[in-house]
Amino acid sequence: MTTSPTRRRLLQGAGVLTLVVAGGAVWRAHDRGVFAEPSGAAYDPWEMWNAPEYEGTPLALVAAGILASNPHNTQPWVFRVSDTEIEVLADTSRHLGSFDPYLREMHVGLGCAVENMALAAPANGFTVEVESAPGTLTAIERGGLVRAAALRLSPSSAAADPLYEAIPKRHTNRYPYDLARGFPEEMLRGFAAMPADENVALSLFTEGKGYEALGRAIIDATDEIVADHAMIEDSHAWFRDGPDEMARERSGLELDTAGLSPALLAAAKFLPALPAEQSHAAWADQTRDTHVPTAALLGLISVRDRYDRPQSLAAGRLWQRLHLSASAAGIAMHPLNQPVETIDRERQLEMEAKSEARLAEIVNNPDWQPTFCFRGGLPTREAPASARRSVETVAEKV
Ligand SMILES: Cc1cc2nc3c(=O)[nH]c(=O)nc-3n(C[C@H](O)[C@H](O)[C@H](O)COP(=O)(O)O)c2cc1C
Numbered sequence: 001m002t003t004s005p006t007r008r009r010l011l012q013g014a015g016v017l018t019l020v021v022a023g024g025a026v027w028r029a030h031d032r033g034v035f036a037e038p039s040g041a042a043y044d045p046w047e048m049w050n051a052p053e054y055e056g057t058p059l060a061l062v063a064a065g066i067l068a069s070n071p072h073n074t075q076p077w078v079f080r081v082s083d084t085e086i087e088v089l090a091d092t093s094r095h096l097g098s099f100d101p102y103l104r105e106m107h108v109g110l111g112c113a114v115e116n117m118a119l120a121a122p123a124n125g126f127t128v129e130v131e132s133a134p135g136t137l138t139a140i141e142r143g144g145l146v147r148a149a150a151l152r153l154s155p156s157s158a159a160a161d162p163l164y165e166a167i168p169k170r171h172t173n174r175y176p177y178d179l180a181r182g183f184p185e186e187m188l189r190g191f192a193a194m195p196a197d198e199n200v201a202l203s204l205f206t207e208g209k210g211y212e213a214l215g216r217a218i219i220d221a222t223d224e225i226v227a228d229h230a231m232i233e234d235s236h237a238w239f240r241d242g243p244d245e246m247a248r249e250r251s252g253l254e255l256d257t258a259g260l261s262p263a264l265l266a267a268a269k270f271l272p273a274l275p276a277e278q279s280h281a282a283w284a285d286q287t288r289d290t291h292v293p294t295a296a297l298l299g300l301i302s303v304r305d306r307y308d309r310p311q312s313l314a315a316g317r318l319w320q321r322l323h324l325s326a327s328a329a330g331i332a333m334h335p336l337n338q339p340v341e342t343i344d345r346e347r348q349l350e351m352e353a354k355s356e357a358r359l360a361e362i363v364n365n366p367d368w369q370p371t372f373c374f375r376g377g378l379p380t381r382e383a384p385a386s387a388r389r390s391v392e393t394v395a396e397k398v
Contacts, residue, residue, distance in 0.1 A: 042387035064120035070109030097234030111316020132310035173332035174259025177377025236276035295375035
């Protein structure tokens, strides 16, 4: 069969077009890191946490502090470092808007950083005395740097805390958990013995009414957040669109840590970023279909006053310890703090305190106000590390 010159040109054109489209797809896939694990300088802090250049200096504590759990990976911190003191400052410009209107979550995250720093102290020849800044979150000044705590350093030869080694192993795990394997009894007993601060309490549920009600509260609060346009836009502002943006910002949330299946992750990375409504609707689906139903453990950290600054820090310190001890034992953990985020939001909008009532019924003790919810279980997949800004970016020498 002979092919006419016109038909040949058309076929050649189609071939070139296919190549261009396929080449473009490969290029885009490469550009968006579709087949790659997150890598590059933004993840180096996970290797540098005990680097020889920091060892035995206050910067070693900062290198551990920046690996802490923190809301939406905003890393809302600056560290002012001298030979005898590290001042931990809330960078209130790195906020979540209506998602955290009182900077409560910001302060819980700062508490997580303080705990990592306290754990890194003995390993680097220091003891620390932590002094939290007093006062209430409702009176805090916005926009700049606000002192949250001071860590006074003195020389020590105390042995390192066993949780210190778990610092680089701790990652938020948003994958399904293996519910059939339950939650190890011994770890539950260890958790229950952990609250060390008289203003912090822990509630743990593996079954029964409390477990069911907390699971329901998490799902319902997620749906309420998804219906709140301002909240999801403020949350979305911290979603990073691909590896280039993450390499620039080194903070915020990325698809690789979202707990998606490999096929869904590849598709999501390849396609243009979803708008806030769609990405948050997908998050609500994940919460309802995966996060809550596969949780072997649901837990609550409560304080006596949710808007007290030192108590928010103390709650964060406890969460960090819980997550580190789970990570050391290969157990997965994941904050699911939506039911407290809606408490703040209802208070800000002077709405009926439905969310407050929902959690109060579970805690069933008016002396305690929940400030943090989470799940735990045996992992089905390892969680990846999230990006971090460097020690040099967030530490100021004085
Ligand atoms: C106060 C606070 C609230 C959080 N709330 C949630 C949450 O509701 N859902 C979630 O998936 N992760 C939540 N996280 C986890 C952070 O997103 C996570 O710590 C951060 O992205 C850094 O990742 P990493 O923990 O893997 O280092 C929360 C963390 C803190 C400290």
